[in-house]
Every structure is written in structure tokens, then in C-alpha cells.
Amino acid sequence: MSNIHGKAYAMNTVSPMKPWKTYILRLFFFIWRHYKPLGDGLVQLSFIHFARWVIVPRCAFPRLSEQQPKDDLQYDYLFFFSNFNGTWNQYIDAFSAVLFFGLNNIWRWSEKFPGSVPVTPFKSFIVRGQVETDYYYTAYPHATTNDVKAAHRVQAALGDFARQMEGMPPAKFADAYLQFLVKVQGDLGETGEAPVGT
């Protein structure tokens, strides 16, 4: 199993939906894309690098030759792929606690979805639909989403400070340096090996 690499966890789930329900879900995603406050829940969680939902209609599984048997499916399928930090349990707990409204509206169209609250049946539903990852790569395995965002803030602050200090007398430099430290002090957490999770 390769679901974990450094501080990132790769989750894949698949769930069946009656074809007429996928139109409703597509509409929901359309609204979510254009009505920002709904999407802000994912930003608030701040431990998801990338996530996606993909609806594959029952007749849209790629068929590349006449020799490939033709699938004969009754359901459309909802795939979910996520790259998150932390453990599986932390992720599902946080999802259920913070994003229950959005999650219910995404998965309520899937067969046998129990609702995201209470969390126990929701976890059983996810476990049932989860597919293991066979290979997982990340370009920055030792960094969490928060590390990445903090690092970009430090980079920007350092650039500003370096431009500002050119030709500055030492007395003024001390004050400017202090202001720089105050600005970046919350963003200097160290990256490295992830703690062992469950």
C-alpha cells in the first residue's frame, strides 16, 4: 500500500449514483464553483493540498478497441481523490465536523450514503468505497499545506525586506529587521519527517 508519502495521504473513493441524480450533483458543483463561501470550507480546513470529484457516466468509461468488452452499467460513478495531511481518522473527523453541509450535498446522491453526521456510519461508507493507491509521489513530501502557505509568506516578506534595506544605515536596519521578524515569526515552523500516525 502506498497511500502515504511523507506528510501526504492519497485517498481514493468510488461510489455509485443513479444517472438522473448526477445532473443534480453537477448543478451543485456548478454552484459551488461560482459561489465562493461554499468552497471556503475546504480552505478553512487547511490540510488539503489538492482534491477533486470526478463524475464518470455509466457509458463514459474509456473503451479503446472493439476487443475490449463493453461495460454495461446501470449507475454513474462518483470518484473522489484527495491529497491531505494527517491521518485518515483526523481527515474524516474534520470533514464531518466542518464540511457536513457540503459533504451531504455531494454524497447524498450516492447509493446507501448514510450522511456525514454521525461520523461512524460515514466512516464505514468511506471505508467500503476506498481503493488503495499503488504509487504515490509528492514534490515536497516533508511539507504540509500550512507549511507551503507559510513558506510563500516568508518568501514574499524576505523579498520586501531585502529591497527595503538596500543602502540603509545600521541603526535603521535594526528596527527594520525587528519588524521583519515580527512579520514572519508565525511562519517559521520547521518541516521534516511526519509523526507516525494511525
Added chain:
Amino acid sequence: MANKSGSIYGLTILSPVKDDPHAEISPSLAVRMYLQTLPVDGRGPFGRVSSTHMARLVVLDDVVYFGMPSCEEHLKSKYLIFESNFDGELEPYLKQLAAEASDEVHNIWQHCIGYPGVQNVDAFIAYMKRCQVETTFYFADVNNKTVQQTLQALQTQSAVASFIEKNQGKPSEELQPAFIEFMSRLNKAPRPKPGSTKGKELTDELL
């Protein structure tokens, strides 16, 4: 387009895997066995395709049955799922994949139906596009920075923390030249490599 968030492209590919009942090792198992041998760090295929933030490969054996009253059904082919999050546009990325990781790409996709090889790059791109499925909703938390910008920012963050720690309490007459020297070293430092598990150790070596 739902495949993109800012400057990041979310690629989802479903490649049908060959079915050979007479093979000693089934094609889907052969893919899985090969994937287990690939390095997951910068020496792996995606470390060389340096615009890749994160990527995964998954063999989907079948769809999932959740129980009554839903109907039980099965796929007639297994699918190799390739999910990637990268900078820029699709065609340049697939070209880079074919050029920089041709051996690995061939060893993986040779078990898939309709795979034309990587020698003819246009045919390879056309094949991958036939296998692509549209992402319905895509989320990227940081969607305006490239892999290289992120790696550099992480290096800078670590270096700044080390500099501050080492120069605590110094008078400004010493601090300013030290900072100028620090900036000069940081600007000349080699660019961090994707997939590297060296973080702070590399920064300490530089500074």
C-alpha cells in the same frame, strides 16, 4: 474549465488494462508489481517531470457494491487510474512525461489497451486524451505557485529560521553585513530538487 484551478491542472486518466487469462501474471498484477519497484522520491518518474506537484497511480479492479437495495454490477475491464496535479497545460506536460520518463511510462502503460508507445509522442498524447475524464470539481489550496516556486519558498523559510536563530542578540553593525552575506548565499544556492526528502539538512549545508 473544471480541470484547472488557477495555474494548476488536475488530470484524471482511466486507462483500460489488458485482460489475458493465459498470462502467468495478469497485466493488472504486473502493473502493480512494477509500481512497487519505482522510487517515490526525485529519482522516480515524476521527480524528472518537474512540474508535477503530486501524482498517483491506482489499479481499479472493479466498482464497489454498497449493498441492498442498490444493484450489484461489475466492470468488464480493470482500469489504471492516473491522477496528477501539475503546472501549466496538458499537452506540454504529456510531452515532458513521454520525454523525461519514457521507460517508466512504457513499463506501466504497456499493460493497457490501445497504448501506442512513447516513441510517437503525438500518438501517445492522443491516447492519453482518449483516456482522460473531465474533472467535475477541482480544488487546489495553493493554485498560483509552481513546484519550483514552492520548493524555493520552503528552502527560504528554513534558511531564514536558521539565520535568525544563529544571529540572535547581535548588534546591528554585525547583523547587517551578516544579513547581506546570507542573502548572497541564498541567492546563489542550488535550486532544491522535487521529491527530495532533504529539508533542513540541505539548508544547514548551504548556510
